[in-house]
Amino acid sequence: MRPKTKQKLNAKKLAQLLEVIRDRRSVRSFDPGDRVPRETLEQIADAGRWAPSGANSQPWEICIIEDPERVREVASVMASQADRLNEHCKGFPHVHKKHWVHDSVAILAVFVDPRWADTYPVALEDDLDRIEYMENRSNILLVSVGAAIQNLQLATTAVGLTSAWLSGGGEPQTALALQKLLGFPSSHTPYGIVPIGWPRRKAESRWRRPIDEVVHWNEAVEANLRTQEDIDHYLAKERRHSIYKDAEARELHLERLPNDGEIDLVDDGNH
Numbered sequence: 088m089r090p091k092t093k094q095k096l097n098a099k100k101l102a103q104l105l106e107v108i109r110d111r112r113s114v115r116s117f118d119p120g121d122r123v124p125r126e127t128l129e130q131i132a133d134a135g136r137w138a139p140s141g142a143n144s145q146p147w148e149i150c151i152i153e154d155p156e157r158v159r160e161v162a163s164v165m166a167s168q169a170d171r172l173n174e175h176c177k178g179f180p181h182v183h184k185k186h187w188v189h190d191s192v193a194i195l196a197v198f199v200d201p202r203w204a205d206t207y208p209v210a211l212e213d214d215l216d217r218i219e220y221m222e223n224r225s226n227i228l229l230v231s232v233g234a235a236i237q238n239l240q241l242a243t244t245a246v247g248l249t250s251a252w253l254s255g256g257g258e259p260q261t262a263l264a265l266q267k268l269l270g271f272p273s274s275h276t277p278y279g280i281v282p283i284g285w286p287r288r289k290a291e292s293r294w295r296r297p298i299d300e301v302v303h304w305n306e307a308v309e310a311n312l313r314t315q316e317d318i319d320h321y322l323a324k325e326r327r328h329s330i331y332k333d334a335e336a337r338e339l340h341l342e343r344l345p346n347d348g349e350i351d352l353v354d355d356g357n358h
């Protein structure tokens with residue numbers, strides 16, 4: 088049977104979208120600058136609102152922080168979060184303390200109410216629920232939130248601003264501080280803190296796995312699947328260069344890997 092409507096691929100629109108997607112970079116230093124109209128900030132938030140979510144539950148509240156004093160307060164909370172992380176986490180690479188967040192023109196805090204996971208599939212029997220569905224409800228919640236945050240970031244890029252996605256808001260101490268500061272109840276956790284600012288310059292491209300390795304046509308290509316050794320190697324040698332550096336600088340640094348235990352300063356390719 089012939090389709091009712093004319094089927095036509097829109098290569099132009101796809102190319103425009105891919106350009107925005109590729110241009111989105113996590114930028115961790117902003118040029119202080121003019122405030123951004125509320126209308127634009129609301130449009131950015133609207134991009135988040137249009138994200139897909141499990142059961143169309145839309146488990147997020149998007150708090151737009153644009154009052155300069157408020158921005159400073161949230162930035163201070165995130166600076167304390169970074170200090171704690173630097174102190175307590177196993178060698179997680181960090182650029183510098185999160186003081187750059189103070190230069191944000193706005194911060195979008197995406198609060199999530201995990202009770203909405205109850206709207207996803209629940210088995211009739213408890214045992215089956217535990218084995219088959221329970222964990223996946225949390226997954227559905229989190230990936231839904233991820234889609235919303237990604238949308239915010241893409242809209243931010245499209246309008247010529249830039250952003251980063253900070254996940255530390257989900258850590259209980261930081262969550263509590265942000266709930267208190269912004270008036271959210273304890274049922275709501277700020278999984279995504281997205282500072283938005285004016286780019287200092289065009290951000291470089293980041294390393295991505297080659298497309299042939301990531302894409303599997305119709306079935307898995309076993310040789311392309313990454314192994315535990317790959318994870319161990321990434322953790323030991325590559326992670327610190329893969330998060331903050333542009334793709335070229337990463338290659339250079341990988342060639343001259345420091346010996347174990349040797350201090351290797353991490354800088355941010357966006358500076």
Ligand SMILES: Cc1cc2nc3c(=O)[nH]c(=O)nc-3n(C[C@H](O)[C@H](O)[C@H](O)COP(=O)(O)O)c2cc1C
Binds near residue numbers: 251293
């Ligand atoms: C779920 C999630 C959590 C992240 N958390 C942080 C974070 O806490 N701090 C940070 O500086 N970047 C964070 N990032 C940004 C990643 O480091 C970044 O996306 C990755 O290194 C690739 O760089 P790109 O975004 O410029 O392409 C996070 C990204 C995601 C998707």
